[in-house]
Amino acid sequence: MRESAYIVNIKLEHAKERWPVKDSADEIRELVLSTGCGIKGEEICRLRKINPHSFVGEGKVEDLALKAKGSDVIIFSHDLSAVQQQNIEDTAGIKTIDRTQLILDVFARHAGSSEGKLQVELAQLNYLLPRLKGKGIMLSRLGGGIGTRGPGEKKLEIDRRRIRKRIEKLKEELGDVKKRRLSLRKKRKQNEIPLIALVGYTNAGKTTLLNTLTDSAQISSGSMFTTLDPVSRLYVLPGRQRIVFSDTVGFLNDLPHHLIDSFRATLEEINEADLILHVLDISHHLAAQRKDAVYSVLNDLGVHDKKIITVFNKIDKTEELDRDAVLFRNPDSVFISALRGIGIDSLIEKIKESFSFYESWLNVFVPDSKMSALEMLGEDNIIEKRSGPGGVYIRARVPLNIRENFCQKLKS
Numbered sequence: 001m002r003e004s005a006y007i008v009n010i011k012l013e014h015a016k017e018r019w020p021v022k023d024s025a026d027e028i029r030e031l032v033l034s035t036g037c038g039i040k041g042e043e044i045c046r047l048r049k050i051n052p053h054s055f056v057g058e059g060k061v062e063d064l065a066l067k068a069k070g071s072d073v074i075i076f077s078h079d080l081s082a083v084q085q086q087n088i089e090d091t092a093g094i095k096t097i098d099r100t101q102l103i104l105d106v107f108a109r110h111a112g113s114s115e116g117k118l119q120v121e122l123a124q125l126n127y128l129l130p131r132l133k134g135k136g137i138m139l140s141r142l143g144g145g146i147g148t149r150g151p152g153e154k155k156l157e158i159d160r161r162r163i164r165k166r167i168e169k170l171k172e173e174l175g176d177v178k179k180r181r182l183s184l185r186k187k188r189k190q191n192e193i194p195l196i197a198l199v200g201y202t203n204a205g206k207t208t209l210l211n212t213l214t215d216s217a218q219i220s221s222g223s224m225f226t227t228l229d230p231v232s233r234l235y236v237l238p239g240r241q242r243i244v245f246s247d248t249v250g251f252l253n254d255l256p257h258h259l260i261d262s263f264r265a266t267l268e269e270i271n272e273a274d275l276i277l278h279v280l281d282i283s284h285h286l287a288a289q290r291k292d293a294v295y296s297v298l299n300d301l302g303v304h305d306k307k308i309i310t311v312f313n314k315i316d317k318t319e320e321l322d323r324d325a326v327l328f329r330n331p332d333s334v335f336i337s338a339l340r341g342i343g344i345d346s347l348i349e350k351i352k353e354s355f356s357f358y359e360s361w362l363n364v365f366v367p368d369s370k371m372s373a374l375e376m377l378g379e380d381n382i383i384e385k386r387s388g389p390g391g392v393y394i395r396a397r398v399p400l401n402i403r404e405n406f407c408q409k410l411k412s
Helices: 021-034 058-067 082-092 099-110 114-131 160-190 206-214 257-262 264-272 287-301 323-329 344-354 368-376 400-411
Strands: 004-012 038-047 073-076 095-097 195-200 231-236 242-247 275-281 308-313 333-335 359-367 382-388 391-399
Touching (some): 004 021, 038 058, 082 095, 082 114, 114 160, 114 257, 195 206, 195 287, 206 275, 206 344, 257 287, 264 287, 308 344, 323 333, 333 344, 359 400, 368 391, 391 400
Parallel strands (some): 004 073, 073 095, 308 333
Antiparallel strands (some): 231 242, 359 391, 382 391
16 A cells, blocks of 8 residues: 655745746645655745744644645745754654655666665665754664665664665775776766767656667656766767767756765766757746756756757647747757657757868778868878878868768769
8 A cells, every 4th residue: 555645845035936836836746746655735825934843833733733634744945953853753743754766766767777775775875864862863764665776774773873884885986987988988088079968847748858869668657856866878970970969867946065065976977068959848838947956956066157058848748839939949959749750850950050160080081082172171180191092091070061062972
């Protein structure tokens, strides 16, 4: 039997929030459903100020205990301190988790690779460590149910010192992962293969786009954070330039900073990218706010100055869209439907334009009948020229646009 949750959506009266509380509530609901948990009830709780002991005040906690009776867990849309969480549980008699624990639960559900599991465990332990107060808050809350996936029963008796030791061990293992990634990046750069990172809000359609572009078969669904582990696929542009697309973990509004730190090994793919495709669900009514949320994470990662193409996805779901107005505000963008395959050619052309001056090696045999084509390369770009039967072998370093035109000339 699956668990049931009672959701408490917090609205701080004097706080400046970019999202309407109703939309924040919709997102929390979607996160809860992504864990497989049912929803028994929910409400919006408006607060003038935060109570340091119980967040919402003792009277409200007692009220919540009555409303949530029969539920297995109370979920707050706002992060709670260790004291607040414990006091609410003691008064209500119901397990209580906050937004960060909920996100970690979704992450744990979708972590498939050993790297993903390491990163989730690191994030969970970093979250739990400051919440341990002697024997007050035990890791027994990891025993089962929503907000408890991850490290599991084997960690029940771990104290602060052993948790810190485990965190250091996880960091070492992730450091090894980083070294392997560095080796792969070095090999890719030696082979002069540009990297394109797919970024975007969770459920924007990044994985669907990767599947469409590369005939891949990665699992995509309407659930949040379906892609947690990075996936890279090779693609060959017109002109024979090879590139790599890398799908990354989806972003979220106000993504906790320690989660970004825990997943930095994965997110470094974005730092190393030669081009970023920001996939945005244009059909969503909060598209503008979601765009801001993505750029907030990109700023945290220090990659805001990289070349970014905005890919407006799911245009098949929009009945009315003033494309000229959108393009005016977002000049370096393209409209697609990754699911329907609409606009993919335009996207590839946009990518090709971005790499038009990307230099790569050209090793080719030029027959005597096509010798005039060598003028396109320029003598300075030709590193080696060797005579052969019926023509010459050349090795040159040329911009991508020249390479493509040269290859077309040889074929004609």
